[in-house]
Amino acid sequence: MTRLQRSRALRWLCTLAAAAALIVVLFPVYAVIVGSFESTETLFSGTYYWLPHAPTLDNFRTVIQAQSANVLTSLIVGVGTAVLALVVAVPAAYALAKYRLRVTVVMVSALLVAQIVPSIVLATSLFIIFHWIHLVNTYPGLIIADGTYAIPFAILVLRAFLFSLPDEVMQAARVDGASEWQTFLRIVMPLARSAVITVAVFAFLNGWGDFIFALTILNGATIVPITLGIYTYLGNFSTDWGAVMASAAFAMVPAAVMLAVAQRYIASGLTAGSVVG
Amino acid sequence: MGSANMKIGTSAALQAQAAKRSVSPARGPGEASRLSGRQRRQLAGWLFLTPAILYILFAFGLPIIYNVMLSFEQTSPATIADLTAPFAGLANYRFVLDDPTSRAAIVHTFEFTAGSLFGQFIIGFALALLFTLRFPGRTVARSLIIVPWLLPLIVTGIIFKFLFQLEGGAVNQLLMDVGLAHQPIDWLDDPHLGLLTILIANIWLGVPFFTLLLYSALQDVPVEVKEAALMDGAGPWQRLRLVIVPIILPVIEVTLLLGFVFTVKVFDLVIALTGGGPANATQLITTWSYNLSFQEFSFGEGAALNNVLLVLAMICAPLYLLLSRGSLRRSSGAGK
Numbered sequence: 001m002t003r004l005q006r007s008r009a010l011r012w013l014c015t016l017a018a019a020a021a022l023i024v025v026l027f028p029v030y031a032v033i034v035g036s037f038e039s040t041e042t043l044f045s046g047t048y049y050w051l052p053h054a055p056t057l058d059n060f061r062t063v064i065q066a067q068s069a070n071v072l073t074s075l076i077v078g079v080g081t082a083v084l085a086l087v088v089a090v091p092a093a094y095a096l097a098k099y100r101l102r103v104t105v106v107m108v109s110a111l112l113v114a115q116i117v118p119s120i121v122l123a124t125s126l127f128i129i130f131h132w133i134h135l136v137n138t139y140p141g142l143i144i145a146d147g148t149y150a151i152p153f154a155i156l157v158l159r160a161f162l163f164s165l166p167d168e169v170m171q172a173a174r175v176d177g178a179s180e181w182q183t184f185l186r187i188v189m190p191l192a193r194s195a196v197i198t199v200a201v202f203a204f205l206n207g208w209g210d211f212i213f214a215l216t217i218l219n220g221a222t223i224v225p226i227t228l229g230i231y232t233y234l235g236n237f238s239t240d241w242g243a244v245m246a247s248a249a250f251a252m253v254p255a256a257v258m259l260a261v262a263q264r265y266i267a268s269g270l271t272a273g274s275v276v277g
Numbered sequence: 278m279g280s281a282n283m284k285i286g287t288s289a290a291l292q293a294q295a296a297k298r299s300v301s302p303a304r305g306p307g308e309a310s311r312l313s314g315r316q317r318r319q320l321a322g323w324l325f326l327t328p329a330i331l332y333i334l335f336a337f338g339l340p341i342i343y344n345v346m347l348s349f350e351q352t353s354p355a356t357i358a359d360l361t362a363p364f365a366g367l368a369n370y371r372f373v374l375d376d377p378t379s380r381a382a383i384v385h386t387f388e389f390t391a392g393s394l395f396g397q398f399i400i401g402f403a404l405a406l407l408f409t410l411r412f413p414g415r416t417v418a419r420s421l422i423i424v425p426w427l428l429p430l431i432v433t434g435i436i437f438k439f440l441f442q443l444e445g446g447a448v449n450q451l452l453m454d455v456g457l458a459h460q461p462i463d464w465l466d467d468p469h470l471g472l473l474t475i476l477i478a479n480i481w482l483g484v485p486f487f488t489l490l491l492y493s494a495l496q497d498v499p500v501e502v503k504e505a506a507l508m509d510g511a512g513p514w515q516r517l518r519l520v521i522v523p524i525i526l527p528v529i530e531v532t533l534l535l536g537f538v539f540t541v542k543v544f545d546l547v548i549a550l551t552g553g554g555p556a557n558a559t560q561l562i563t564t565w566s567y568n569l570s571f572q573e574f575s576f577g578e579g580a581a582l583n584n585v586l587l588v589l590a591m592i593c594a595p596l597y598l599l600l601s602r603g604s605l606r607r608s609s610g611a612g613k
Binding site for chain 1: 317318319321322323324325326328329330332333335336337339340341343344347357358360404407408410411412413414415418420421422423424425427428429430431432433435436437438439440444445446447449450481484485538541542544545548549563566567570571576579580583584586587590591593594597598601605
């Protein structure tokens with residue numbers, strides 16, 4: 001074999017290895033999509049079918065009826081979390097990046113440490129505190145709790161981004177007589193648009209995918225996000241796998257949409273979240 | 278950056294100040310006009326920061342303090358409606374340290390975390406190295422590898438429960454089809470296998486994160502360094518161990534640290550896969566704490582276990598702050 005042939009063979013070997021890795025990574029997603037079209041008989045036959053076997057829409061009929069309201073609930077929670085995260089995080093990130101405040105080091109340290117706090121620790125206390133101030137089983141209560149995933153991350157990512165904005169931009173606005181608020185709203189916000197979209201996408205996914213706060217802060221009767229809706233399908237003895245798979249397919253839709261539409265924001269957000277640390 | 282910027286900055290600030298001074302007498306003795314430009318800027322900065330400070334105090338500070346209070350209280354289902362319950366001294370902590378399930382949960386959490394980090398790092402690093410090579414389809418592969426990370430965790434847990442089923446599960450089907458197993462393996466209900474099953478699911482979940490971070494670090498290794506090592510006759514393994522790993526060590530440290538933090542927190546995945554069972558064989562601190570608080574309504578005991586978890590997670594906080602010192606130092610205003 002010539003050198004060229006060998007290097008070409010090596011490249012295809014790499015492709016093969018990557019393909020194998022991708023199969024393992026993507027198989028569960030494939031299994032959900034195939035499973036959501038399988039009949040109950042197929043799913044309980046005791047054999048796993050690698051390819052679609054007698055596809056049907058029955059599961060979706062069941063799930064659209066049972067889970068539509070829950071999907072809407074999750075949308076509200078996701079959008080609410082994104083809005084809360086932006087309102088809290090964007091001005092804070094601006095202050096921490098561009099104003100020399102005495103509190104900056106303390107605040108940034110607090111945000112870094114906040115990312116470490118396990119959600120169950122917060123959920124236990126928040127349940128009783130929320131009980132006391134009547135936020136249990138409410139949208140605001142759940143959104144405030146879901147913000148604990150999104151807000152520290154959002155502030156740190158936006159702050160890292162805002163460092164890259166030259167100070168002259170703001171100086172110029174001030175010279176032109178713009179107030180601090182106007183400078184922030186009209187000059188800084190538009191320039192930071194891509195970073196703002198990144199953190200909004202992540203905050204939405206956090207709110208959409210949250211399970212632990214939905215499980216603890218909601219009573220499971222009036223406000224039911226899709227994550228909680230799927231969980232209640234998991235019976236102890238018999239699970240309606242068709243319905244579970246169809247609901248799981250619904251729950252994956254935002255991730256799929258985000259991956260298709262906002263891929264560059266996601267990739268940059270994933271790395272920024274850690275490089276920032 | 279540096280002095281040129283600073284000069285522009287100061288002169289602009291002076292101009293702004295001068296402009297304001299000339300305006301203020303006309304405005305009259307209003308509160309705002311008496312502030313200097315610097316003071317006004319400080320005030321604006323504080324106002325921008327206020328919502329975040331309030332949020333952090335309310336959603337992190339308050340629950341953490343309240344959790345400490347709860348852990349010293351004798352709670353019961355009857356006390357949930359009240360903010361405080363009778364003082365219990367160290368009873369809750371004594372319970373947690375004596376309770377066999379709590380102790381097992383702490384041990385499981387250590388095993389689960391160590392196993393996850395080991396598996397995620399080895400596989401993630403191997404994939405990251407693979408992606409640095411040029412081969413057909415690598416861009417597509419790289420962008421699709423992050424998919425597991427975008428799915429709701431509870432969905433991931435449920436899918437794995439489906440795949441690991443005793444009968445009709447894809448994993449058993451595959452093992453039997455290729456002849457690695459003669460009868461289905463009880464991944465979820467065998468107490469000896471449960472921990473391994475949640476470990477496999479969590480490694481699957483964490484690999485993309487490791488791959489992505491290590492890949493971007495590998496991209497930053499200067500080509501000259503790699504070429505120089507090649508010229509010196511270093512083999513692939515030597516180049517990796519002696520040249521590349523030392524260069525990306527800071528990123529490896531941060532990645533392992535964040536991986537540790539993520540893994541210690543894992544809850545959804547286990548609740549969906551095994552619910553802590555069978556016979557508490559997969560009970561982690563998080564799931565057992567949930568059980569104590571929300572199933573048995575022993576919030577005091579749950580809070581005590583939470584504090585064990587918090588201390589465990591916070592072990593790495595100083596290290597995290599140390600590794601983030603670059604980001605912290607920038608905040609002291611030196612960057613201006």
